[in-house]
Amino acid sequence: MTPTELARGFTQESFEAFLADRQEPDWSIARRREAWSRFCDTPLPDRSLEEWMRTDIRGFKLEQYTLPSSHGEAASCRSPGSLLREAVEVSAATTTIDSQHGELLIDPKLAAQGVLFGSLDRLLAEHGDLLRPYLFAAVDGQADKFAALHAACWSGGTLLYVPRGVVVEHPIHMLSVLSPRGVDLGHALIVLGEGAEATVLAETASIEASAAGLHCGAVELHVASRARLRYVNLQNWGTGVWHFAHQRALVGQDATLQWTIGALGSRLAKVNQHVALVGRGADAQVNGVMFTEGKQHLSYHTLQHHQASQCTSDLLYKGALQDQSRLVWRGMIKVDHDAQQTDGYQRDDNLILSDKARADSIPGLEIEADDVKCSHGATAGRVDEDQIFYACCRGLTRKEATRMIVAGFFQQVFDRITIESVRVALGEAIGRRVREYH
């Protein structure tokens, strides 16, 4: 495909215009050009590729979307409410609309400690040298056409940089909003220096529940030695949104990452969630809570990559599906030759609430070290009729019983998420959606 055949919005001309507007270091512009040519040379993925075999994007029309700089008025839209921020004291918060920054709030104490937070656009212009080793060091901007599009055209985006030893007391909240037919090419870059600690609540939403939209994003989590990061990502895009994301964490020596994904929204999601344990003794816990309905199709590809010795990784995904929705989980634990004494686990459980819903779980292990403990598990099943009957015999309606059983199904993940507001928000959002089936 040549650039001129490409979409209205993603043409060579619009790309050049976009670059001319950018105020950022030359090295970043050069990288964008490289990614752009990769984007132009790469076809949209199709089902002949193993990774896309179960995910059909023939309905996706890139030409219906445009580069974000071409409609900058979005930031004036009224944003939908946040699910995670209720009753939570935050250290900092920001909202983007179509990846352009609106309001920004930061505790002055944090700024004084050297914490950087806010628009990645702006902070990259100001702190280019500081950020250069991190930006696109975790995610691969060449991975596929969407990764390349993102690497070439990312804009807005959010940076959190916590210097060595700084402990951020309260959660940091990031809300990304899409307007109808909007495009979000936001990049989340989180950098925790040695021994730093933070909790990030990242959340997405759409202004209109079923309007079309495109999110083509990336998340990079850099967790240095002994740092502790809790990262929550509640994906609640509207049901017309195409959601493509490459997300990767690098976890250093004796560092801890707890990464929780809550996935409720989008029309179609194709997310790569990778964790690389790069320092000895690193620990990663990955949690997933998925609830799908209608014709939603959510596809998560996870990788727990053990590159150093004595690391632990523990992944637990739980999904519930109703209507004709579909969930795909493809998980891999990869243990490098030198990653001895690895302890890796992955598990995916699905609860199928209707006849037409379908879940695919494909766990995998790729182990090159010899002294490791790795295992996986996957289950899929219907809500147990005996459980429903038992609860009905205690006066619960069938619907109430179903809701309670579904909530119980997720409880095992909620037990691991120690952030009350996240548990409550996810629990309530899911509870509201559960319908009655016979």
Added chain:
Amino acid sequence: MSETLSIVDLHVSVGEKPILKGVCMTVRRGEIHALMGPNGSGKSTLGFAIMGHPGYRVTQGRVDLDGHDVLAMAPHERARAGVFLAFQRPVSIPGVKMADFLRHAATNVRRPERKEGEELLPMRQFRKELNEKMQQLKIDPEFARRYVNEGFSGGEMKRAEILQMAMLRPRFAILDETDSGLDVDAVRLASQSIAEIGGEEMGILIITHHEQLLEHNKPHFTHVMLGGRIVETGGPELAMELHKRGYDRIRAAHPEAAADEDALESMAAGSKN
């Protein structure tokens, strides 16, 4: 017709297989009935049919509660109308805490008109009551935080069933082998508790193979089930007799039902293969 649970000519099938073949029984509030019979005779089926288990199809007959048609009600409506079944094999519900489950259950049963989402019993009042009941039944308070029947021992499950009955205060209760899996002391405690909860307040149908549970709950009537029928009804002495001597006399006296029982058993054995 007030204050009775009456079962008239009840026929129940599982799939295409007839299990109950015309069961009649009337339980008045304040009465204790014992239901005995060999394994596979249909005792649990009667309990499930009364509660409306979707797998147990009533093909003939009626069940009335104070003159109202129970069979027309959904299972949760039967529970809210005051009918309770202590399961022979309670079902575990992972991730759902006993206390949450019971709070929903107790609220629904005490306020039968409650719609989902409407207020539950006040937390404090409920907690207090639950703690008292658990103490009476010598149940560890930790129980309330455990998931419903998840990882419970046989005895814990049975005690949890009695606890639920105590919280729901039904008008009619069917206790399906609530004594099995309990040791002698636990059965005695269960027996006392049932008597305390029940008394004049409840009509109770006790399904049991043993006499201990009946120690504090002397049955006004004893029914013997064989091959899906009630073949004899007597007083407390009948329960004693069956406990001492088994079912040989009954089988000999009711050859037709005994033959049905054999047929059911061989079908059950066949379906297990």
